[in-house]
Amino acid sequence: MGATDIFGVQSSVARYRVRLQVLDKIVGGVPSSESVIKGWLKTRMELGDRDLQELTQKTLAERFPDRQPTADELADALLESDAAPSINGFKRIPDTGELAYEGRCMKAAIKEWANSAYPGTDWDGKTAHDTEVGRPLPKGFRKGLMATISERAFVPEVYIGLGVKEPTGVEERIKHVMTPQGPRSSINRVEYVERPLIEFEVKVHDDFLTTEAWGRIWERGEDIGIGADRGRSDGKFELLAWERI
Incomplete structure (x- = not known):
């Protein structure tokens, strides 16, 4: 109608x-949504992105001092950081x-x-x-x-x-x-x-x-x-x- x-x-x-x-x-x-950014972070970490290394090492020391997190856990932790990347899509x-x-x-x-x-x-x-x-x-x-x-x-x-x-x-x-x-x-x-x-x-x-x-x-x-x-x-x-x- x-x-x-x-x-x-x-x-x-x-x-x-x-x-x-x-x-x-x-x-x-x-x-972009968090899921898109998270997928990008995981990919870049697997490729050994130098721009992410400092943020990754800092996050590991602060959030996971006693164990090695999974890729998903680390990506989630990076997303919560003030320095988390943004992606327009x-x-x-x-x-x-x-x-x-x-x-x-x-x-x-x-x-x-x-x-x-x-x-x-x-x-x-x-x-x-x-x-x-x-x-x-x-x-x-x-x-x-x-x-x-x-x-x-x-x-x-x-x-x-x-x-x-x-x-x-x-x-x-x-x-x-x-x-x-x-x-x-x-x-x-x-x-x-x-x-x-x-x-x-x-x-x-x-x-x-x-x-x-x-x-x-x-x-x-x-x-x-x-x-x-x-x-x-x-x-x-x-x-x-x-x-x-």
């Missing part, structure tokens, strides 16, 4: 199927465990690309007639394209699957931040997935944008990318399909 069933009317809505290929890697930006689809990029993040990305492609209040087809797009915008419409897309274009999927249940890997990256004490550097750990093929829908009320406008938006999107760490050129992609359903 929805608005269409209650009121017996339906507005003009276009649906587009999108398929894109990430060219290198997409990086997660969501703080991906959400997982509840029923399947598949890693996912969120639909709300994809919509935010489309808005970002639209603002980059058309930063003012005009864009291709803004004053077009019904024969060119689904319906013209009202005369005197002064909003920019980013604000208009926010109200008229939607990504229905809550989660957009990345096709895998585990990340390709975890990278350590130097993060530079400005603090009241001056510039500081820290290590940022991020999950990434290499070259996922991503499919989702875009739902557009009144189908108000021309093909030229969408083309410019997606061209800008290919260069800006999706996911976290886009400033490092992660998340760039090639648009493979834009098909009206």
Whole structure:
């Protein structure tokens, strides 16, 4: 039951199927659960990670002075430490465990690309007639394209699957931040997935944008990318399909 069933009317809505290929890697930006961090800690300890040795030795001396703990016990103890690492990663689809990029993040990305492609209040087809797009915008419409897309274009999927249940890997990256004490550097750990093929829908009320406008938006999107760490050129992609359903 929805608005269409209650009121017996339906507005003009276009649906587009999108398929894109990430060219290198997409990086997660969501703080990971303890289980993910624990698994990473156990793996790094098995590999003899030098960055963890000092913390590990300190934890062993304080928590397990009389015996050798299991890997699980040691990882749990490390998690409780003030120096415990953090990892930014991906959400997982509840029923399947598949890693996912969120639909709300994809919509935010489309808005970002639209603002980059058309930063003012005009864009291709803004004053077009019904024969060119689904319906013209009202005369005197002064909003920019980013604000208009926010109200008229939607990504229905809550989660957009990345096709895998585990990340390709975890990278350590130097993060530079400005603090009241001056510039500081820290290590940022991020999950990434290499070259996922991503499919989702875009739902557009009144189908108000021309093909030229969408083309410019997606061209800008290919260069800006999706996911976290886009400033490092992660998340760039090639648009493979834009098909009206």
